[in-house]
Amino acid sequence: MTTPATRSALPARVHHLQPALLTVVAVALVAGLPELFGDLGRLAAVLVLQLGLVLTWVVVTGIQGFAGSLAVGAAAAVAADLVLVLPDHPELGDLLVVLGMGFLVAVLQQMFRRPREDLVASLAGSVLLLVAVASLGTLLLLGRTAEGHDRALVALLAVGVALLVGHFVDLVLPRPHLATGVPRGLLGLVLSVVAGAVVAWLGRDVGGTVGAVPALVLGAALAGVTAMVALVASFVVVEAADDDGLRADPSTSPWALSVVQAVLPFAACAPVALALQAVL
Amino acid sequence: MKALLVVLALVLGLLVLVDRVSVGYAEGQVATQLAEKGDLQGTPEVDIAGFPFLTQAVGGRYDDVRIALTAAELGQPEGTRADVTLRGVQVPLSSVLSGSVEEVPVESVDGTATLSYALLSEQLGGDTTLRREGDGLRITKTVDVLGQSLPLTAVGTVTLEGNELVVDVGAASGAGVEVPGFLVDRVADSLDLRYAVPALPFGLQLTDVAPAEDGVDIRVQATDTVLRAVE
Numbered sequence: 001m002t003t004p005a006t007r008s009a010l011p012a013r014v015h016h017l018q019p020a021l022l023t024v025v026a027v028a029l030v031a032g033l034p035e036l037f038g039d040l041g042r043l044a045a046v047l048v049l050q051l052g053l054v055l056t057w058v059v060v061t062g063i064q065g066f067a068g069s070l071a072v073g074a075a076a077a078v079a080a081d082l083v084l085v086l087p088d089h090p091e092l093g094d095l096l097v098v099l100g101m102g103f104l105v106a107v108l109q110q111m112f113r114r115p116r117e118d119l120v121a122s123l124a125g126s127v128l129l130l131v132a133v134a135s136l137g138t139l140l141l142l143g144r145t146a147e148g149h150d151r152a153l154v155a156l157l158a159v160g161v162a163l164l165v166g167h168f169v170d171l172v173l174p175r176p177h178l179a180t181g182v183p184r185g186l187l188g189l190v191l192s193v194v195a196g197a198v199v200a201w202l203g204r205d206v207g208g209t210v211g212a213v214p215a216l217v218l219g220a221a222l223a224g225v226t227a228m229v230a231l232v233a234s235f236v237v238v239e240a241a242d243d244d245g246l247r248a249d250p251s252t253s254p255w256a257l258s259v260v261q262a263v264l265p266f267a268a269c270a271p272v273a274l275a276l277q278a279v280l
Numbered sequence: 281m282k283a284l285l286v287v288l289a290l291v292l293g294l295l296v297l298v299d300r301v302s303v304g305y306a307e308g309q310v311a312t313q314l315a316e317k318g319d320l321q322g323t324p325e326v327d328i329a330g331f332p333f334l335t336q337a338v339g340g341r342y343d344d345v346r347i348a349l350t351a352a353e354l355g356q357p358e359g360t361r362a363d364v365t366l367r368g369v370q371v372p373l374s375s376v377l378s379g380s381v382e383e384v385p386v387e388s389v390d391g392t393a394t395l396s397y398a399l400l401s402e403q404l405g406g407d408t409t410l411r412r413e414g415d416g417l418r419i420t421k422t423v424d425v426l427g428q429s430l431p432l433t434a435v436g437t438v439t440l441e442g443n444e445l446v447v448d449v450g451a452a453s454g455a456g457v458e459v460p461g462f463l464v465d466r467v468a469d470s471l472d473l474r475y476a477v478p479a480l481p482f483g484l485q486l487t488d489v490a491p492a493e494d495g496v497d498i499r500v501q502a503t504d505t506v507l508r509a510v511e
Contacts, residue, residue: 061281092335124285131288278338278373
């Protein structure tokens with residue numbers, strides 16, 4: 001059985017320019033606030049991204065049980081942050097507790113709502129949201145590694161630039177198409193990976209010298225994950241804004257879709273960046 | 281959305297698989313390194329506790345690492361063994377991969393070394409035999425008194441005095457033979473035993489000693505220590 005091709009109701013400019021603008025805002029938040037206010041600024045920036053994603057994800061994906069899903073998502077975000085902020089030696093693995101508890105609460109929330117429509121799809125959306133907000137929480141650890149927040153800054157810039165390059169290239173030339181109906185092309189994907197690698201290479205001397213090859217690997221890997229998740233995010237918003245079967249509320253602001261496009265790649269890249277910094 | 285969830289589940293499943301394979305590999309590597317650098321007769325059992333392992337590796341900090349060494353691995357008489365638990369072991373993953381680990385900070389070390397009765401008897405010389413009796417030790421030894429060899433036996437308490445394991449005997453008696461009381465009183469003190477525990481590395485301190493079935497259990501402890509390769 002094949003899925004009918006989706007057809008985007010969003011103009012290409014809205015699909016690319018708004019997320020690009022929000023990407024700049026996101027990078028400014030996660031890179032700028034820690035510079036100004038230290039760990040408190042980092043916490044504030046991460047919390048803003050998490051809560052923004054919770055709100056827009058619930059709207060965009062059309063998860064049933066709006067208020068409950070918002071509450072579960074927001075509580076998971078706060079819990080994930082506390083788990084990574086309060087202990088003297090915060091550990092990434094402690095997020096499993098948040099995910100486990102969050103999953104149970106999400107199941108209960110979906111089971112007890114009335115009417116109980118789209119149960120599996122809504123639960124799937126909730127689980128993905130939990131993973132995304134917990135993953136965003138790892139940005140709190142990224143700047144606290146031994147190498148300091150300078151290397152975190154380079155990683156975040158690589159992700160941000162990769163996202164921007166991908167959007168701008170796909171705005172002009174989304175060819176060859178990677179998925180039917182999604183304004184994303186292979187050229188944009190490749191160039192965004194190259195851009196991410198170049199940023200990491202340029203920043204190889206920031207926060208301690210890193211070899212040229214490890215820097216390129218770090219940048220390319222982060223940009224690769226960014227590009228792939230940006231493609232997934234594009235697919236999600238295209239599906240949400242689909243003319244034939246609106247998943248989201250028809251009155252949903254295009255900005256909500258753009259927030260998902262801008263923030264989701266950071267969520268996917270945060271643990272990857274943390275792991276790569278430990279290895280390289 | 282369901283498709284994304286399936287992909288996520290597959291990725292998580294794969295990560296769990298990689299996690300378990302990695303922890304097995306890491307335990308094997310640590311055991312091999314310990315056997316080589318510690319000049320052991322065999323490969324010890326290493327257990328890196330806690331789940332997930334990969335997040336500990338990424339963080340460069342391992343909550344709980346347990347090492348168990350048997351008599352054969354230590355090259356010591358049967359009954360000797362050592363069980364060590366390291367908590368808060370800090371080893372950056374990049375150092376592990378580049379093979380540049382030279383020292384390992386550890387928040388705390390708890391260990392129990394069992395000194396077998398055969399080992400202690402050998403160290404104490406003669407025909408000394410030791411076995412557990414209640415909370416103390418029964419010592420049997422042949423002593424020379426006035427040119428005569430007298431087999432004596434006594435029950436003593438085991439304590440620590442600094443770095444020495446001390447067995448202080450009370451009343452002694454002849455072991456299977458009749459020995460005049462005045463002779464027993466005269467030589468009873470010769471059954472007191474002192475065994476100097478070798479100097480312990482990594483700031484380990486002796487904290488407790490207690491007789492066990494196979495030997496004497498000595499507990500050691502250290503906090504905020506650094507493990508370095510023995511030169």
